[in-house]
């Protein structure tokens with residue numbers, strides 16, 4: 001079976017600076033994949049390349065066995081994406097926007113109308129469906145972008161910080177929706193700084209740091225690797241289970257400037 005997402009040697013430079021440096025990713029169908037990394041590590045740049053929104057400087061990408069560059073339209077039929085900083089059309093209402101997106105994906109009018117209504121209801125936006133998107137709050141816009149990303153029933157969903165700005169009730173609804181999609185065989189690739197949520201949802205994790213993949217595997221493999229590094233000679237103390245936050249800090253936190261800042265003296269002028 002083809003990988004849901006396969007990227008090899010994926011690279012993107014901005015002038016002299018290489019934001020993503022020859023990374024390889026293999027995500028199997030049905031995986032809930034968390035793509036983690038510190039600010040500026042290259043996550044959003046990678047998601048934009050994987051979804052055809054940004055041209056790579058080098059590398060290959062295939063989605064469900066289709067080469068992204070040879071078959072971009074075929075790939076886009078099967079994927080949904082909420083990229084970072086997505087702009088919505090301010091002069092449309094939520095309902096008009098979902099109809100527009102549904103029809104772009106080739107859904108007939110009846111199916112589009114039915115799914116739009118269902119998604120607006122699900123996202124708690126049913127009472128806001130006639131409001132112009134220019135007047136939407138940040139979180140409302142995010143929920144609508146998520147609705148638009150799934151209206152065509154994508155097999156592979158890419159989400160850049162889906163929980164950012166979304167209220168606690170909507171976050172629970174969203175988590176249930178994503179788990180439902182996984183249960184029905186979809187593949188989800190998401191970035192998030194909310195590690196408790198990633199730990200609960202994702203079965204596989206890759207960590208990117210300054211453009212390089214520094215960890216990649218099943219969550220349990222990453223945990224075992226860090227535990228073995230922390231206790232090289234002895235068995236892991238009974239009852240110790242590292243959280244994803246501890247695993248993450250262990251892998252990328254050590255030479256982070258904030259990790260080494262002494263508590264006293266730093267920003268001492270702040271009262």
Ligand SMILES: Nc1ncnc2c1ncn2[C@@H]1O[C@H](COP(=O)(O)OP(=O)(O)OP(=O)(O)O)[C@@H](O)[C@H]1O
Nearest residue numbers: 014017019037038039040041042043044045046084
């Ligand atoms: N269009 C651009 N021009 C120049 N540099 C860019 C551009 N886009 C991204 N970068 C740089 O590439 C690096 C990676 O950025 P990216 O947005 O992928 O990070 P990220 O991992 O998504 O971070 P965050 O967690 O803050 O969202 C950063 O140093 C960023 O400044």
Ligand SMILES: [Mg+2]
Nearest residue numbers: 043044045084
């Ligand atoms: Mg980002």
